[in-house]
Amino acid sequence: MTGKNRPRDMRQWLAHLARTDRLAVLREGVPLKHTLAAMAKLLDGHKAAYFPRPGGHAMPVVSGFMAQRAWIAEALGVESAGLLEAFRTAAESPLPWREVEAGSAPCQEVVLRDVDLLAQLPIPTHSEFDSGPYITAGMVIARNPVTGVQNVSINRIQVHARDRMAILLLPRHLHAFYQEAEARGLELPVAVVIGADPLTLLASQAITPIDYDELEIAGALHGEPLEVVKCLTSDVRVPARAEIVIEGRLLPGVREEEGPFGEFPRYYSAKEKREVIAVDAITHRRGPVFHTIVPAELEHLLLGSIPREATLLSHLQRSFPGVLDVHLSMGGVGRYHLFVKFRKRREGEPKNVLLCALGAHYDLKQVIVVDDDVDVHDPKQVEWAVATRFQADRDLVVISGAQGSVLDPSTTVGVDDIENLPPALQGIGAKMGLDATRPLAYAGHIFTKVRIPGEEEIDIAAQIVPNAVVDWETGTVG
Template identity: 75%
Template sequence: MNALTMPGTAINDLRVWLDRLTQTDRIAVMRDNVPLKHGVAAIAKCLDGKQAAFFPRPDGHAIPVISGFMSRRSWIAEAMGVPESGLLEAYRRAAENPLPWREVPGTEAACQEVVHHEIDMNGLLPIPTHSEHDNGPYITAGMVIARNPVTGIQNVSINRIQVHAKDRMAILMLPRHLFAFYQAAEANGQPLPVAIVIGADPLTLLASQAITPIDHDELEIAGALHGHPLPVVKCLTNEVRVPANAEIVIEGRLLPHVREPEGPFGEFPKYYSAKENREVIQVDLVTHRKSPIYHTIVPAEMEHLLLGSIPREATLLAHLQRSFPGVKDVHLSIGGVGRYHLYVKFEKRREGEPKNVILCAFGAHYDIKQVTVVDTDVDVHDPQQVEWAVATRFQADRDLIVVAGAQGSVLDPSTTVGQETEADCLPPHKQGISAKMGLDATRPVSYHEHVFTKVRIPGEDKVDLAREIVAGATIASAMGQAS
């Protein structure tokens, strides 16, 4: 780790972060005219987790596209200014100690340097089409910000948004806070004003995914992650406040009692969600910085998965530790798409405790489908070690928990098996019904001699191979023989 990648000051501007990645050879710059349809996503996927991909003129568009600048866990920790081992604790502190944002006038807001009243979304912005069967271009890295129509407190989320007309877009809202705001507005026949922010700094993006109670503004968590109140500015057509240093802001309204087709779309479980009638955003205005940068997230790849998993991990760790101080760490596995499979490191004192931990985890977030509890000698961030613990410490007839018919993720395609209806569309109250599985892969509290002692070699963790290996040596030279 060199000076540029040492833990230090948190990053509070996207362009500062892109400069950091450029200086450390973590951005690859592409040729001009890479196609927005599939080409941008294909190249970004090939570089996933290795380098961010920068497209200066995709399809000849004047606005460049960036993707993958948060595609490694260590990069996210670096942007936060903490070591990777301190990532969850730093996020947890920020979530528990939010800082109210600081409003600035429009003259000080970079995101309002340029204003567009005439709207043609695909002409104005370089919006990619990502996967093979996606039903057109999608905004995938847009933070949707709305105010509770009753309390006025904001919510921030990232939603997939299909651009299907010059000034209209269909949006998927899961049954969370944004949807609750919309329902309250729609019940009164009112539109819900929104802003879609594209090109936020990495920590504000991360804050948008915090698991919080309703009426907790995630922009205040962003301020805590930055170490100072986040500068925000009021939109030009509504009362929503947006990050002042964002690259692009789309102002609009979620229309009441209007639904239009959206999908199919390749989602984070690495499957397509079906075409359905969804809520609609009427675009009123677009503002942006001079020479803006457009951010796209390739669905189901590392940037997408990590943005969702790290905030959830921090929340789950705090939730579990309140009831079980023996919980030392948690990890939502990438194989479980950063949502469904949770690994828990636990210091067991009594038999039966891991099963209680499993049940507590299921209640913490409905997306969780499988929980595996392991001992403290297992690294939950290493899937091979977790599998080893299951292979050697778990017996299904003794250590397995199955909960049938629970609420799960509506985006998990396995929940629809055997539930097809004549209309080929399940009603919302039947979507996402899932079984939950828990695995207690911990060793007994007491066991005979070294039956469950993990094999290790003394000093193996202190070996300095650079000191021990003779550079350029061969067997022949080591044995004093002529080559």
């Protein structure tokens, strides 16, 4: 798709994938418990999966429509190499949204005030030991109770009653809004948006300061202000062309059990008391499509990693102009392992770069800095650089006792009472940096990368004789 033809809603994007043979329609009636997620996982990265009448529900489910980096770039109208720059430009130049009249937006064509979440929405149960059905692709939108500025995030949400859901709030902006409201004894109105277009979903994951509305970044990604509409039960504004909106309130002083749940590190998070949303209404388009993200698979990992990469690249380049590219590896679950492509000018610089990166986001656990002849998007090349340019006694940096991801299970090793571990002690672990760059000066060709002259210019397909048959007695080709 071109930059002028970016998808305005999820349906346009799904239609585009279908036209280009990247959407698989599964048989009707696939069970919502485990089977739907299993089928979507098998198609992950190859085709989006569309499930008509899953579990007998009239509402279809879709998954995996952002499961390739190239697809996300395509939705934005850029080449893959330009994806981070395009996202960074949008994040730095947000466009205020444009409000449409309440009740006139597609997402409010149908209004349900007598709520029964599991009867009205086809919510899957994904992994083997998940404690129940989960909304995994819901953008949670709330307003700062002090300033009124909105925040958008994707949080896991367990549905455990007709009109009640438990939500995981990590120590980020939504959690800060809730803490402020709770301290005042107030409910915090929220909207859970399901079925947004791919660019708005991507914008929701931007790493920004507090009071920076990600829907304005979505507008910049679209190249025009995003249409929003006021919720029917609160002042929260939501994307007008979304498929489904769940309107509710985060309750002060209320906690209910949530979990276990299979999270992005591909392990289960423990059952704990979590914050609770009381649901007041569901609105949706006519003939809505429910979007689910299979946890820990490509759609999940890419949605989080690309905005983080753009933020990390911008952060590093402010201090180190020699930083050319960054990549959060899929083997590092798109969060924990960062590869940095760097044009070194002085010895010792790579260690400064990796220290700067480790301080940029607490999720980062390992940073590898490589030279500008290494493609950081190819893990084999990065491993080759570590194998041939790194020595642990010289090039390794280890920092103990640092704040890391609270979802990293390795941080709990040796903790006897995990369930009662205070939040202030969760996620404490070690950071590691590897300088896998070659020395600036070396004798002969000892660190010269082997290449064959002309290999980049040869079109090998054009040199292969089609349908050739070799006579193995004479060696002739016919």
